[in-house]
């Protein structure tokens with residue numbers, strides 16, 4: 001029997017565990033121009049990071065290619081929460097789209113995060129809110145919300161007090177305290193954790209002898225960051241992350257990558273940078289993941305979650321013999 005990829009995390013019911021990552025899928029409309037791409041094939045769509053006011057983003061250049069990765073400093077370019085709630089979300093509802101939608105919010109203060117959550121709670125077609133306490137391209141004065149447990153928990157607690165929608169806290173890899181931050185977010189009311197956002201990096205232009213990106217630094221994504229991301233998911237799961245579902249992401253480009261994240265402890269996976277060069281990736285990733293589960297004898301996706309940690313699960317899998 002073919003294993004089922006259906007999954008529910010934090011109340012989000014998905015046909016498969018593939019969540020299109022924030023900032024790499026626009027507001028869910030861009031990919032409909034491909035005749036062989038259907039939003040219904042993906043588990044959920046996480047919308048572009050949204051701020052209270054519209055943002056033009058950082059000065060160009062905002063993208064630099066690196067070996068096995070991309071450095072971006074988009075700087076949260078978005079039309080602002082008002083336009084998303086009153087124009088974009090209603091348009092998506094009218095299109096008949098059944099795929100669960102997740103808003104991604106980014107505030108400059110704790111109060112802004114709370115206001116964004118309240119505003120988004122008024123939308124009728126959102127399945128959850130992802131709280132981006134991890135954007136490396138936007139400064140909040142000296143405060144980096146996701147780097148330390150206390151500011152992270154203040155944000156999540158403030159958002160939690162807004163009208164109810166499931167909350168996903170998005171964690172940064174740019175801290176040695178990922179596990180402490182994860183715990184703080186769960187204690188403050190996060191229903192799930194997603195990890196990782198991009199890693200801070202820089203490229204120097206050799207001819208001008210200056211940082212290439214207009215913002216000087218950017219966030220590294222793509223295959224180059226996958227081992228870092230897998231390690232973070234594994235650590236957080238080990239430390240009790242299995243108490244809430246984890247959405248693992250960072251460099252996933254095929255079914256092998258997605259399976260690796262599931263074994264490390266992810267209950268769902270984010271698909272991001274790969275979409276820039278392969279719009280068929282979601283279909284390929286879900287087929288590859290299903291084939292792995294079938295080969296390993298897992299009947300359901302949930303049976304494989306965290307199998308890299310547990311002897312019981314590990315024995316069930318075929319990986320013990322490879």
Ligand SMILES: Cc1cc2nc3c(=O)[nH]c(=O)nc-3n(C[C@H](O)[C@H](O)[C@H](O)COP(=O)(O)O)c2cc1C
Nearest residue numbers: 021022023049072132196197221222250251272273
């Ligand atoms: C161009 C670009 C824009 C992004 N914008 C956002 C964003 O607005 N909010 C957010 O939480 N993450 C954002 N991210 C991070 C991704 O959602 C994801 O966490 C990261 O890229 C790692 O996954 P990947 O290697 O599969 O891309 C962005 C990433 C890229 C490449």
